[in-house]
Amino acid sequence: MSNLATITRANFLPLAVVIVIANLSAAFYSHQAFSLIGAVLVLIGSLLLHASVNAFNNYFDFRSMIDSRTVKTPFSGGVDILVKGKMKGSSALLVAVICLMLAAVIGTYFLLQFFSALLPIAVYGVLAIVFYTPVLSKIHGISEVVAGSGFGVMGLGTYVTQTGVVDQVSLAVFVPVSILVGLLLFLNEFPDAEVDRIGGRRHLVILLGKRRAAALYVIATTATYLSIIYAILAGVLPWTLMVALLTLPIAFKACRLVLQQYDNTQRLVPALGLNVIMILVTILLIGVGFLLVPFI
Numbered sequence: 001m002s003n004l005a006t007i008t009r010a011n012f013l014p015l016a017v018v019i020v021i022a023n024l025s026a027a028f029y030s031h032q033a034f035s036l037i038g039a040v041l042v043l044i045g046s047l048l049l050h051a052s053v054n055a056f057n058n059y060f061d062f063r064s065m066i067d068s069r070t071v072k073t074p075f076s077g078g079v080d081i082l083v084k085g086k087m088k089g090s091s092a093l094l095v096a097v098i099c100l101m102l103a104a105v106i107g108t109y110f111l112l113q114f115f116s117a118l119l120p121i122a123v124y125g126v127l128a129i130v131f132y133t134p135v136l137s138k139i140h141g142i143s144e145v146v147a148g149s150g151f152g153v154m155g156l157g158t159y160v161t162q163t164g165v166v167d168q169v170s171l172a173v174f175v176p177v178s179i180l181v182g183l184l185l186f187l188n189e190f191p192d193a194e195v196d197r198i199g200g201r202r203h204l205v206i207l208l209g210k211r212r213a214a215a216l217y218v219i220a221t222t223a224t225y226l227s228i229i230y231a232i233l234a235g236v237l238p239w240t241l242m243v244a245l246l247t248l249p250i251a252f253k254a255c256r257l258v259l260q261q262y263d264n265t266q267r268l269v270p271a272l273g274l275n276v277i278m279i280l281v282t283i284l285l286i287g288v289g290f291l292l293v294p295f296i
């Protein structure tokens with residue numbers, strides 16, 4: 001069980017949980033729709049998808065020898081159990097495939113109910129999972145977009161399983177969630193940039209250089225909060241979602257550290273931690289904001 005938790009990066013899975021919660025709350029706010037069975041199934045399916053992504057990523061990083069060269073931080077995506085021989089590469093691939101197949105069973109259940117709305121979401125999600133590490137991460141500058149939008153699409157799928165539609169509210173949640181998840185990957189790429197370059201990846205940190213990438217991190221973080229504020233002012237989201245802005249001090253501190261320490265891995269580690277907290281809590285607060293509407 002220890003190897004299974006490690007290869008699927010179980011400590012990263014709360015991301016899927018908060019995304020599901022935020023979109024279930026959005027669906028309840030906009031359509032007064034809530035199916036307990038649907039919510040449980042979509043949560044299980046989302047966790048399986050996230051676990052599959054992580055296991056595939058670990059397998060392909062092992063095959064490309066990226067994990068054997070990477071200097072790990074507490075927030076590194078890669079794991080050492082394959083490099084050290086504690087688990088076979090074929091076993092990691094099997095875990096990834098099984099998780100994906102189990103998620104596909106749940107996905108099929110929902111597709112039978114909401115085929116037209118869910119099919120594009122399902123197709124994009126599967127392609128992103130299977131081809132992200134071996135193919136998409138090597139295309140110039142799209143890995144962060146694919147990762148962010150992939151989890152954003154997970155949220156859209158959650159919303160559709162409750163409401164049957166993609167609408168303005170779901171898209172207004174999709175935007176900040178996608179940016180935030182992209183930022184999670186983006187900042188974690190700073191310490192690994194040189195190893196990733198040798199391994200054939202072409203993400204934004206490599207393409208821009210760390211100094212310009214640090215500035216982009218600040219811009220994208222700012223864009224996250226502006227997207228929420230804009231949707232509130234436009235009347236798409238309720239004003240109670242201002243609660244999501246409570247993480248602004250954390251974001252400010254993370255941005256300041258990134259601008260100062262972008263080229264010093266050890267001193268950048270606190271910013272990596274703040275980035276994770278900012279992302280998870282902001283997405284969770286988006287969900288809380290919807291649930292606050294009847295009480296305020």
